[in-house]
Amino acid sequence: MYGRKACELVKEFASVGKGQLTQYNSDLFEQVVAECSQHHLELQSLIRKMQEEGLDVQTARNADHYGALIHHLSLVRNKRCLMAYVNNRAEIIRSLLWKIGSVLPKEIEEKFSHTEEEYFNKYSGELKKYMSKMELDLTVDMVPPKDPYIKVRVLDDIGDGIVLSDKTANFARHSIHFLKRTDAEQFISRGLMEELTG
């Protein structure tokens, strides 16, 4: 059936939870693209046939006209599915930059296609440019602050080479610190610290 593969592609994207990414399915993607080319070939051959029969392609309403129309509509539908797939993925890719930062873990990066990787890096650059122009880092401070300081536990050996805005400390694994929220947030989002509440 026409359009089934494209539908599968979109469904696959939607099958995982909101904000999550599936492996870029280049196999299925290329199959849909091939289907598009096939539709286009058949569309053209039907139009040629009508021209050979001396019919006016614009006004003739015979079986071949409707055949061609179906190929055209199937192609458009496939295009919309392909675009939706890439565009929605791009939206998630952008959100990853906000949630995780410009350095992504390998498990996530593996799910990208080559152009998606490129797109992520470019987007990261654009956002940096905007933020440096505003002289404001927008990626921190994602939740309204209750207290300027929070208690955190270090989850990984991140060493003592880190200088925070108001002090330096030895951030050995499992040590607990009382830090400025804005300083700690970048480490929390990278999974290197966790906030202790209560």
Place this chain on the structure above:
Amino acid sequence: MASSSMEGSMPTMDEYEALLSTTDVELLKRAWRSEKAAPEILRYDFDLVGRVTEQLQLMEETVDEKSTSGADPLSLSLYQMDLDRTLFLLRSYLRIRIQKIEKYMFHIRKSDELWNRLSKGEKDFASRCIDDLKHHLEESVLSKLPENYQSVEKQSVISEEDDMVPEPRLDTFVLCRSKEYLSGIQLEDGPVEDRSKLFEMEPGVLYFICYKSIKPLVESGKIDLL
């Protein structure tokens, strides 16, 4: 408010609130709330952001000064908290706008009215983002499709309108409150026979209404979204 003159120098609660509601931080909070609730991008308040940025710098200086002069740690932390909250508001305001711009960049670029609601920095950012996403879509999809189907904005060459551009849904419902008595609001939803009736809004009362109907009033600042 009428009673205020009688009570002498002590400001009444109303007066105090009225005073509070005109500070820049409060104005920013309002702009932030409206921006958050509106489905489309609203006008960038250039002057307000400028003033808040200046105030933030002043607050930072105060905090620095107090922390070096060994002031009371409690008052210092209150100053710091105030600073952090304002900073959060500003960041969040800019963030929400950036996210809207990203989502509807092609749509915003097409209309001069929407485009001019962006700040200079946002315009630069949006232009670059459009180029990047266009390139990404072309590389991934469009270059592989037959010639007549390669447009980002149109489904195919025979489409008369741009039918591939995501647009914000202006018919969503929003929670809003008016500052003054408003009348003659044309409802854009509901049964056809009801649409000719004009709708009135009392000040300070909450309404749940279709965004499209009050769009001009939000843009002119008469109605705040919540």
